Structure formats: C-alpha cells, structure tokens
Amino acid sequence: MTLSISPDINSVAQLVSSISTQQQPTVTEAEMVQAVRTLLIGLGENPDREGLKDTPKRVVKALQFLTKGYDESLDELLNGAVFKEDANEMVLIRDIDIFSSCEHHILPIIGRAHVAYIPNGKVIGLSKIARICEMYARRLQVQERLTVQIADALQGLLKPQGVAVVIEATHMCMVMRGVQKPGSWTVTSAMRGVFAEDGRTREEFMNLIRHSANFH
Ligand SMILES: Nc1nc2c(ncn2[C@@H]2O[C@H](COP(=O)(O)OP(=O)(O)OP(=O)(O)O)[C@@H](O)[C@H]2O)c(=O)[nH]1
Numbered sequence: 001m002t003l004s005i006s007p008d009i010n011s012v013a014q015l016v017s018s019i020s021t022q023q024q025p026t027v028t029e030a031e032m033v034q035a036v037r038t039l040l041i042g043l044g045e046n047p048d049r050e051g052l053k054d055t056p057k058r059v060v061k062a063l064q065f066l067t068k069g070y071d072e073s074l075d076e077l078l079n080g081a082v083f084k085e086d087a088n089e090m091v092l093i094r095d096i097d098i099f100s101s102c103e104h105h106i107l108p109i110i111g112r113a114h115v116a117y118i119p120n121g122k123v124i125g126l127s128k129i130a131r132i133c134e135m136y137a138r139r140l141q142v143q144e145r146l147t148v149q150i151a152d153a154l155q156g157l158l159k160p161q162g163v164a165v166v167i168e169a170t171h172m173c174m175v176m177r178g179v180q181k182p183g184s185w186t187v188t189s190a191m192r193g194v195f196a197e198d199g200r201t202r203e204e205f206m207n208l209i210r211h212s213a214n215f216h
Pocket residue numbers: 102103104141142143144171173174177178179
C-alpha cells in the first residue's frame with residue numbers, strides 16, 4: 001500500500017503568518033488529526049493499521065489536555081478566592097506536582113514546585129496557588145519562564161511582601177533522547193520582594209523546602 005503525504009503549502013503558510021501576527025490561528029480538529037497522521041506516515045508507520053487507527057485523534061486530545069493552560073485565565077481560576085487577612089508570616093506550599101511540556105521538543109518536564117509568599121493584607125485560597133502552577137505548566141514552556149510566571153502572577157495578585165518559587169524538574173528531552181542524562185535535575189528559582197532583598201528570609205524558605213514533612 002502506498003501512503004502519500006500532501007501538505008497544503010498555502011494553508012501552512014497562512015497558518016504560520018496568522019501565528020506571527022498574533023491572531024488566533026484557525027485550525028480545525030480534523031486538520032490537527034491529519035497532521036498527526038502525516039507524522040505517523042513520516043515515521044514509517046501505517047496509520048490505518050488496527051492499533052493506530054484512532055491514534056491521531058488520541059494524540060490531538062492528549063496534546064490539547066497538556067496545553068489546556070492556554071485557555072485558562074487567572075481571573076477564572078481564582079474565582080474570587082483572595083481574602084483580606086492581617087497575616088504577616090510566610091505561607092509555603094511545597095511539593096506541588098508539575099507536569100509541563102518543553103517548548104523545544106514537546107516532551108514532558110516532570111517535577112515539583114515550592115511556592116511561598118509573605119502576605120501584606122491579603123491571602124489567597126491555598127488551592128489557587130496549585131491551580132496557578134497548573135495553568136502555566138499546561139503550556140509549552142521552558143522551566144525558567146514557568147518559574148517566573150508563577151512568581152509574577154502571585155506578586156501581581158496579592159502585592160505581598162514577597163514571593164519565592166523554586167521548581168525542581170527533570171526534562172525528558174534530556175533523559176530519553178539527546179544528551180540522555182537520566183537522574184539530572186534542573187532547579188530554577190524566582191524571588192520577589194523580601195525574598196530577593198533579605199538573605200535571612202530566603203534562607204528560611206530554603207530550609208523549609210529542604211526538610212521532609214514528618215507525616216510522610
Ligand atoms: N533553558 C532551558 N532549556 C531547555 C529547557 N527544556 C529544554 N531545553 C534545552 O533546549 C535546547 C535546545 O537546543 P538545540 O540544540 O536547538 O536542540 P537539540 O539539538 O534537540 O539539543 P539537544 O537536546 O542537546 O540534543 C537543549 O539544550 C535543551 O536541553 C528549559 O526548560 N530551559
């Protein structure tokens with residue numbers, strides 16, 4: 001059986017131009033499915049064989065899930081859960097699972113985020129901190145930008161005394177391919193306000209993320 005690939009060069013050019021002019025690209029689900037089918041053929045596979053029949057559809061659905069953060073906004077996820085509160089001590093959420101995708105290879109970035117802030121008249125619903133991490137992680141990312149986006153979102157929402165974000169993650173593009181270094185971890189941090197200015201506050205945060213929780 002001969003399987004042919006016939007990309008429509010004009011529509012690809014239009015798509016690229018719409019992306020570069022910041023318009024919302026108009027690509028149908030069927031075109032996305034077709035693109036995955038084309039990839040499978042390029043890889044030497046037969047997309048019509050039993051096991052692969054629904055794979056293009058599944059891949060599109062999976063990629064849409066892994067990048068669903070593009071369709072979410074801070075306003076929506078917050079749902080008003082910012083409260084006036086006279087609290088002045090550090091709030092830390094540790095070990096927030098991160099499943100992101102690197103923008104260079106669209107391969108998984110798997111790790112944990114630790115997020116702290118020191119309030120200044122306002123606190124945020126705790127789950128919303130994890131939701132903010134989730135929204136930015138579910139996009140094509142580099143770890144540095146993910147870290148900064150989480151810190152800046154909290155800084156903007158709460159105008160706290162400071163925000164600290166540390167992400168520890170392993171990149172499948174460095175593990176399964178390329179340089180192939182399983183066991184390597186990348187640690188990134190973004191410090192705002194007192195965490196950037198005051199070494200002791202930063203040290204307190206770093207100590208808190210180092211110790212293991214005693215209920216584990
Ligand atoms: N700074 C940064 N780099 C990343 C991240 N994820 C992947 N990369 C790197 O992006 C780079 C892309 O480099 P290229 O040389 O263009 O791509 P490549 O030939 O696939 O590179 P290798 O992975 O070295 O095989 C690689 O060094 C990746 O390790 C990230 O979150 N942050």
